[in-house]
Amino acid sequence: MSKEVIKVKGGQTLTGQVDISGAKNSAVALIPASLMASEGKVVLEGLPEISDVKTLMSLLNDLNIKTALDDTTLEVDASEAENMPLPNTKVQSLRASYYMMGAMLARFKKCVIGLPGGCPLGPRPIDQHIKGFEALGAEVTNEHGAMYLVAEKLKGAKIFFDVVSVGATINLMIAASCAEGKTILENVAKEPEIVDVASLLNKMGADIKGAGTDTIKINGVEKLHGTRHSIIPDRIEAGTYMIVGAAAGKNFTVNNIIPTHMESLSSKLEEAGVHIDMGDDYVVISSPESYNAVSVKTQVYPGFATDLQQPLTPLLFMAEGVSKVSETIYPARFRHVDELKRMDGMIEKKSGSALIYPSTLKGADVYASDLRAGACLLISGLIAEGVTTIHNVNHIDRGYSDIVKKLSSLGADIWRETIEDEDI
Known part of the structure; x- marks a missing residue:
């Protein structure tokens, strides 16, 4: 039986514009x-x-x-x-x-x-x-x-x-x-x-x-x-691409957003040292030379969205110091942690929270346990050394429209492959 995977070769600088889909x-x-x-x-x-x-x-x-x-x-x-x-x-x-x-x-x-x-x-x-x-x-x-x-x-x-x-x-x-x-x-x-x-x-x-x-x-x-x-623009897709730009982008533009929907993420990225220029319906992002460690706690809207907790985590490996992510909506939402450890990420899970230490991620075979964990692993692959292979991509396809095509157009080295079970 064959299965589809997404492969990402990390280390590319992403630039250009991406249009956000409906929510x-x-x-x-x-x-x-x-x-x-x-x-x-x-x-x-x-x-x-x-x-x-x-x-x-x-x-x-x-x-x-x-x-x-x-x-x-x-x-x-x-x-x-x-x-x-x-x-x-x-x-x-x-x-x-x-x-x-x-x-x-x-x-x-x-x-x-x-x-x-x-x-x-x-x-x-x-x-x-x-x-x-x-x-x-x-x-x-x-x-x-x-x-x-x-x-x-x-x-x-x-x-x-x-x-x-x-x-x-x-x-x-x-x-x-x-x-x-x-x-x-x-x-x-x-x-x-x-x-x-x-x-x-x-x-x-x-x-x-x-x-x-x-x-x-x-x-x-x-x-x-x-x-x-x-339909309104998807604030979670927008947030995911904002994090992509923050981690690996230069003059990286995210179009079709509602800025007020993005305030909790924007403020946290700026706290981390990311350069953000917010327009009426777009945002331009560039990654900084160095990142600050931050603490994040998910809350109901208009607080920090639980759906962006996992995508944000890879960025925090690049920070100077220890970051903390606390999950108050779905305390079990840390199934991505073990996969990040496969990539040499130093991350420690503690009852409803995770501590993230400075780490250089390495490409590995990883498995998406859910939709936003899949986005987390994609972003991890973009900043990791070598090639990351992401399995269970059906989770990613449930919530991100044409994500491989969109990332490719921004300069990412990313592609889909069909592999046989014995190759897994």
Whole structure:
């Protein structure tokens, strides 16, 4: 059996411009939300070219929903949608499949769907989602590894989230859009992707106010309709390329960004000594002669994004002094540490934190355990001596559109290869 790997020969100085794609974390919610349009077509513009988009399109197709993808524009016609159980294999390939629950519950008042999968980042329960669905009047049961959601009708409710959750915020916002009466969601997440989803739903006829604050108010409507919507830029992809520029770039320009979305990363890179020139919708970055050690703690937005913790780590090996990364969102998000050690990285993991010591990375065979760990290993390969071979590249392809092509155009010595199992 053959497998694809990505190989990187380190030591190149990268220069030029890279354009950021639409936000993955918006796309995976916008596509399920589109199934709620009982009349007209939903057109989503600027989608990232990633495997998660195709998986979600396939799930829509299973519900007799017509989809057509032209480059980065997706047209969804859900006018003849049929409620069908969704196959476990597809659902388990991405965690964001749980947005199908809120959308199907709103449209059909019932659904059967397998438990969500995605990156293995330790326990990530969906209890806040279930609590919210039940508050809206749904009965939720787990039978043989599938979720059964049924409601005679959804009724607005006041729901306070025990923990701040992006997924639960979006899912309940979607479901409540077609609930009878008023729903108030409190202690919600404030991420830009939530605002983006609310914007789409409002264009479809929903009545949502407060997205981006800690309280969202939703007046339920009877049905939603088609519309056209342009997705926001992907702040995590933008951040990943900003780190690439910080580690190996000269006059390295990242286009199609929203600067306010990047503030927590920009300030940390500047603290590390990186040269940053922020424009209206772009940033120019150059790596410095030397780096300062920094301490980073992940927080909910607008704090430092957990999804950028792993990509940032390789840069810290280049700093003078010991850096510390603390993970407060997913304490188990350190599966990249053992792979960095294969590359001679001096890194020490301690309950929810990692200490990073000055190190010269060496090329090695490494394995991506999840999406952002894959980005971490790519950046490590760019600054390492020799050739790094990255396995499990399917994780990387879930969230980064054309990353090998984009890095090649910037001067990276990077390519894909197909190898046989006995070569691994």
